[in-house]
Amino acid sequence: MPSDKRLAVFFRAIWFCRFCWYNKTTMEHIIKNYGENATTPLRRDALDILEAGYNAILTKAAIHGTVDKNERGILVSGENIPFSGFERLFIVAIGKCAVDAGLALEEILGEHITDGIVLDMKPGRFNRIRSFVGTHPYPSTQNVAAVKEIVSMLSKLTERDLVITVISGGGSSLLSLPHEISTDDLTKITREIMDKSAPISELNIVRKHLSDIQGGQLAKLAYPAKMVSLIFSDVPGNDLATIASGPTVRDESTREEAESILAKYDIRTVCGMSELETIETPKDKKYFANVKNHLIVTNVIALEAMKKKAEELGYKARIENDRIQGVAREFGEELAKKELSPKTCLLYGGETTVHVVANPGVGGRNQEFVLGGLPHLKEGTVLVGASSDGKDYSDAGGAMGDKELFEKGIAAGLKSEDFLATNNSFEYFKQTGGHIHTGPTGANVADLYFILKS
Numbered sequence: 001m002p003s004d005k006r007l008a009v010f011f012r013a014i015w016f017c018r019f020c021w022y023n024k025t026t027m028e029h030i031i032k033n034y035g036e037n038a039t040t041p042l043r044r045d046a047l048d049i050l051e052a053g054y055n056a057i058l059t060k061a062a063i064h065g066t067v068d069k070n071e072r073g074i075l076v077s078g079e080n081i082p083f084s085g086f087e088r089l090f091i092v093a094i095g096k097c098a099v100d101a102g103l104a105l106e107e108i109l110g111e112h113i114t115d116g117i118v119l120d121m122k123p124g125r126f127n128r129i130r131s132f133v134g135t136h137p138y139p140s141t142q143n144v145a146a147v148k149e150i151v152s153m154l155s156k157l158t159e160r161d162l163v164i165t166v167i168s169g170g171g172s173s174l175l176s177l178p179h180e181i182s183t184d185d186l187t188k189i190t191r192e193i194m195d196k197s198a199p200i201s202e203l204n205i206v207r208k209h210l211s212d213i214q215g216g217q218l219a220k221l222a223y224p225a226k227m228v229s230l231i232f233s234d235v236p237g238n239d240l241a242t243i244a245s246g247p248t249v250r251d252e253s254t255r256e257e258a259e260s261i262l263a264k265y266d267i268r269t270v271c272g273m274s275e276l277e278t279i280e281t282p283k284d285k286k287y288f289a290n291v292k293n294h295l296i297v298t299n300v301i302a303l304e305a306m307k308k309k310a311e312e313l314g315y316k317a318r319i320e321n322d323r324i325q326g327v328a329r330e331f332g333e334e335l336a337k338k339e340l341s342p343k344t345c346l347l348y349g350g351e352t353t354v355h356v357v358a359n360p361g362v363g364g365r366n367q368e369f370v371l372g373g374l375p376h377l378k379e380g381t382v383l384v385g386a387s388s389d390g391k392d393y394s395d396a397g398g399a400m401g402d403k404e405l406f407e408k409g410i411a412a413g414l415k416s417e418d419f420l421a422t423n424n425s426f427e428y429f430k431q432t433g434g435h436i437h438t439g440p441t442g443a444n445v446a447d448l449y450f451i452l453k454s
Contacts, residue, residue, distance in 0.1 A: 091116030095168030169234025171244025329372025361424025
């Protein structure tokens with residue numbers, strides 16, 4: 001069994017009992033428009049399966065299941081860090097899970113925290129931690145200003161200090177400190193690579209070699225302090241060096257690889273940056289000798305909870321792939337065309353891409369996934385694509401569709417191919433129904449996809 005799946009099983013055993021008492025919202029619907037979508041028994045089952053996935057990855061519960069303290073010290077994944085081993089404790093939380101993680105760490109560690117910074121897309125109210133709000137998916141001057149505060153806080157650490165970091169999806173744009181280029185230029189580069197449907201691994205290699213904080217440079221900054229990093233994976237395969245561009249992980253990629261990717265997509269020419277300079281990330285192992293990276297949440301945890309719920313509802317459920325990549329609409333079509341036995345649920349996780357046209361409409365990869373499969377769905381099947389963070393490049397977190405919804409679109413004169421051609425999937429589901437609205441979930445483990453047959 002792959003290591004991330006073993007990890008998922010281990011933490012599921014610890015956490016599931018804690019979800020029941022810790023999270024007061026589990027008795028409510030995370031999907032805010034649940035009633036609007038639950039118009040058939042099959043749709044209701046699909047929504048219940050998706051909600052089980054959301055409940056399994058709640059950030060505050062994950063932190064409480066991983067971090068604790070006793071009279072001797074702090075416990076992280078069962079390992080004791082004695083109070084006698086450090087004098088000051090700093091918290092740095094970055095990404096879409098940062099606020100919820102910071103709140104949980106304050107609840108657990110309280111007065112032991114010397115100082116801390118949370119950088120998220122939403123604000124938080126803390127007693128001992130400072131909250132900064134940044135932008136995503138592109139960097140900004142406010143992101144850079146917040147990162148400079150982190151640099152200042154960590155710039156004079158000693159071996160008697162402890163830093164607990166929380167690294168989660170969205171961190172690549174939030175933890176932004178460009179090397180000798182403007183945030184506008186970094187945005188142009190990021191947008192161009194994303195629009196070419198490049199895999200996240202390629203984008204983040206470039207980011208690391210244009211940054212003064214990513215690719216292990218946060219760990220170098222904190223050296224010689226002890227660092228414990230709690231990582232929430234939002235990337236297929238859970239490569240620690242790719243998640244949020246690996247700020248606490250020794251980077252194996254090279255400047256030459258970054259140059260090759262820039263050349264592959266002709267970035268210097270397209271973006272008009274002939275003088276663009278890349279840098280090398282720190283390779284000296286001494287900067288990482290005091291760092292322990294813990295992968296604590298992956299989409300496997302969500303998928304296993306969804307599988308369990310589907311089985312409880314009477315379906316034969318299988319996790320087919322937890323690291324799906326490729327073009328969203330093509331994957332949707334492929335899945336919709338599958339011949340399924342009755343009472344079947346096929347589950348997938350990962351992160352697809354979208355070919356972005358000039359002057360695109362509104363909508364993200366999950367809505368395009370469902371819209372791409374919609375014309376091919378058979379009677380008695382539902383297709384669902386949803387982001388774990390609740391935002392699919394729009395106010396919707398994704399969509400669900402079936403033959404009834406497609407026929408409603410036809411009756412209204414809507415052609416799904418027209419909306420796909422303009423990357424305007426949001427508008428299609430706005431007119432037909434099928435959007436999944438959760439608001440920000442405070443979690444982020446990439447995307448969740450499944451097909452359900454009655």
